[in-house]
Amino acid sequence: MALPLIRVHWLNDSRAFRLLFLLEQLKLDYEIVSHRRDKNFRAPEELKKIHPLGRAPLVELEDRTSGKKKVLAESGYIFQYILTHFDTDGILNNNDPNTAEKVQYYLHYVEGSLQPPLMLEFILSMAKKVSGPFPISYLVGMVTGRISSKYSAGELKNQMAYVESEIAKNQGFLVGGKLSAADILISYPLMSVFDLGLAHKKDYPNISNLLDTLSTLDSYSSAKRKAESLGSNY
Incomplete structure (x- = not known):
């Protein structure tokens, strides 16, 4: 079964770097949608169109067949979800x-x-x-x-x-x-x-x-x- 399209909503000067690090370590293909902070160092309003809280990083998963989308928020949960569903080669998962x-x-x-x-x-x-x-x-x-x-x-x-x-x-x-x-x-x-x-x-x-x-x-x-x-x- 093909993995969904992974789309990372990136915000400059944020903690999103860790997500790229994780995806690179797992050798997963992904897209990046870049967002920029405003003059008050706040995330742009456009992020609220992806998730109501308007924070980053966000991961958008899109089924390659149906086009159905799922949005993941909160770094710890995003990491947990990716490990559970996408670490198919056991690169970071542990059998113990x-x-x-x-x-x-x-x-x-x-x-x-x-x-x-x-x-x-x-x-x-x-x-x-x-x-x-x-x-x-x-x-x-x-x-x-x-x-x-x-x-x-x-x-x-x-x-x-x-x-x-x-x-x-x-x-x-x-x-x-x-x-x-x-x-x-x-x-x-x-x-x-x-x-x-x-x-x-x-x-x-x-x-x-x-x-x-x-x-x-x-x-x-x-x-x-x-x-x-x-x-x-x-």
Whole structure:
């Protein structure tokens, strides 16, 4: 049975890179529909025609015979669906049910536990850069600093320590000592933590080594070339 047409709705400067990385690793054919953020860094309204929330990435699956379409949203669910239905050669799927279950756990962990404090730290850092007259600028800095110190910075540090220890226990990867979809999904937030200066690679050698390993893969390089051709840098 022929696989459906896979259409990726791409948004520049988003977490969509991981989806290209996954599809390249699985050697799946797909199309990219590129969307651009507006002047306020928001996703364009046209994405709401694909999915009501208007977020990206989105995957549109089109039956090659009937033309019937299905839209997948939320990165963790998209990864889970693609692994279940399209990893026919077992490239990333694992026959060990315990190992496979662990991979599924991380597909939820990345978006549910790691991403929130990272996103909050990013928003707080942006708020600190907003210029304004004294004492407004001082008050903004004081409030954002307290939120960071009381919650998001400490929580992000906790999450990073957890990931660091998990990689140490699994021979350089998150699960089972080999590459899985969990490594691909978690790669972007981990890179972001370092790129934003929220942590230093020297303090997390296992995470740093994992990211170095991923960057040597042909699938990563291919995804990076496509992302850069669409106006995003990774």
